[in-house]
Amino acid sequence: MEVFRPTISNPDKFQIGKAMWLQKIDLKDPLVAANILSSRPYFAFLDSAMHQDKLGRYSYIAVDPFARLTVCGDQAYWNSVPEKGDPLELLQRHLAQFAFDEKIERRFPFQGGCIGYVGYDYGRCLEVINGYPETEDKAADINFCFYDVVLAFDHMTGESYLCSSGYPETQPDKKESRAKARLAQFSDWLSMPSKQASLDEKPNRLSLNWQSNFTKEHYCQAIETVREYIRKGDIYQANIAQSFSAELPDDFQPWPFYRQLRRINPATFGAYLAFGDQVIASASPERFVLLQDNQIETRPIKGTARRSPDLEKDRAAAEELLHSEKDRAENIMIVDLLRNDLSHVSTADSVEVTDLCRLESYAGVHHLVSVVTGKLRPENSSVDLLKACFPGGSITGAPKIRAMEIIAEIEQLARGVYCGSIGYIDFGGNLDFNIAIRTVTLSKNKAVFQVGGGITLLSDPEAEYVETLTKAAKIFESFGTSVSEMA
Structure with a gap:
């Protein structure tokens, strides 16, 4: 030891x-x-x-x-x-x-x-x-x-x-x-003796019976329903997710699972919360909102491409994403929504877009990321900022309220922590929260996680379904399951 x-x-x-x-x-x-x-x-x-x-x-x-x-x-x-x-x-x-x-x-x-x-x-x-x-x-x-x-x-x-x-x-x-x-x-x-966790740990292979609230056919039908709402003028975009769940064995240990998740899919805004009977394990790449010294930053992610072990194919996937009309439109719509959200608590003329549709690469995927900034008004608090922006527009759609109604109608499930936000509020007023995607809830011998994507008029239903599996792949791998078993 x-x-x-x-x-x-x-x-x-x-x-x-x-x-x-x-x-x-x-x-x-x-x-x-x-x-x-x-x-x-x-x-x-x-x-x-x-x-x-x-x-x-x-x-x-x-x-x-x-x-x-x-x-x-x-x-x-x-x-x-x-x-x-x-x-x-x-x-x-x-x-x-x-x-x-x-x-x-x-x-x-x-x-x-x-x-x-x-x-x-x-x-x-x-x-x-x-x-x-x-x-x-x-x-x-x-x-x-x-x-x-x-x-x-x-x-x-x-x-x-x-x-x-x-x-x-x-x-x-x-x-x-x-x-x-x-x-x-x-x-x-x-100072107590402790065996150090190895970063080379191999994931345990668990025989879990994963269930989704959607079949492939039903998920594709859901995409068509959203596209019809867009044609009618209700919304421009909505984020639709499928939920995976499985019963866990009695000897399942959440902390070793999280160590596997962070090794397989290291994230910038990861989190592990063990709050009583509920454990949250998150490998989120997305910042919801940062407040530091009254300066605000939000970093919406919209646009995803699967990475390839082949270097040339990986570069090609990144280039295709960078120039994707559908993904760029999806990202820009959410940027506009967040500019509006921030304007409610920011000083006049301080809200600006400092990065638009930049490429960021992670263990399993490439993403398009934008950055919107502002300055908090003196009369507003960190909690005011949270209220003004919650939930994050990147995981609702636009307009936000109507998109959330359509999400509720189609998914027919409460999302829980998923697409909420995990983070801190400092006693001095600083704040930093993620968007709780790539996030697993573990409680009562059950694992639950959701994966989804933004749906626009240009969305291809089958491609959107495949994108959800791409986003789920590293979580399944952390449980010792191959995503190919779920396709």
Whole structure:
């Protein structure tokens, strides 16, 4: 057994302002720390397993929160006690209780706050969506844990720190005492012997009986239904997904599965949340929205091409995607929708498109990605930004509300976490969320994930069906299943 014991510095040397205590950890690979802490209560891992350019610079690990906010429908619970009021306003109120000193010096965008998700189905509470299907599992629509200690990794510098805020204490002496005690506690945990996870692990082959809510024929019919709505002028585009589910064996372990998923399909905006009986494993390539120092960025993905092991064929697929009239039109429509969403909370004339239909390549697919930016108005908060844009336009279609109604009519299933967003809101107001695609929900001995695509008038039904299987391939592989078995 290989044992890891990190080198840990004196916390007094790294006090920042009056609101934060840091300890440097001699550890570059977050997977090692995650492997040690994964069995701790409410383990959360925001995992930038893929680093490219400025994306994927940071990863964060947190456990043992001091508070939780969960929301089912329009009912919120703070530490399991019901609360009255708009759930997202309650989220903002609780974040404000623990706001950082404005003078705090930052080493990381996230140094304490809440980590969790907003499920796609919460969109029905933000807008009137006719014909919305009822959820069967009654899982939380919103689930956030509030963490006073975060283990933060900077993949650019190779540095990692324990960040301790001392919350929920707010009186200075008690806060400092708790912050230092928690640093000592986490240091002890990290110093415990642990077998390091191997990046060369081979996936276990599980004999799972995967079921979809669509046959190929029915999915193609659904595409034709969307195209007919487009012809009638109801919408320009809608995102239609098929849902795969399978019963899991009693000895299935979610954490080793996620390690396989991140090895097979490393992602810029990956996440693993173990919140009680529910585990979320995400290998998302897509940022929903970033807020850092009042600067907003959203990065919609629209346009997908399957990668080839043959270099020339792979280049040809990328070039074809770059020049695809259908995929570019799909992307530009969503860019326009997001420009409108951002304008509701951005200062005048600050919203702009800084990248349009650029090519990004991942383990199994090429994507077209655009970037829209803005500046948050002084009177608006990070939660206001989340409300203005949720759910992300890239996974609804345009116009958003009518597209969501058509999605509900055709899919006839609640989406859960899928196409919602996973991420953090910092006690200082920063925010970063993904679009929860390539995301598996594991609960009650069952695995569920969805894959879909944007449908336009130019869509070919069979090609759209094949695209869903292309997006599902790496998830199936992580379970030890070949996508060819599902075709």
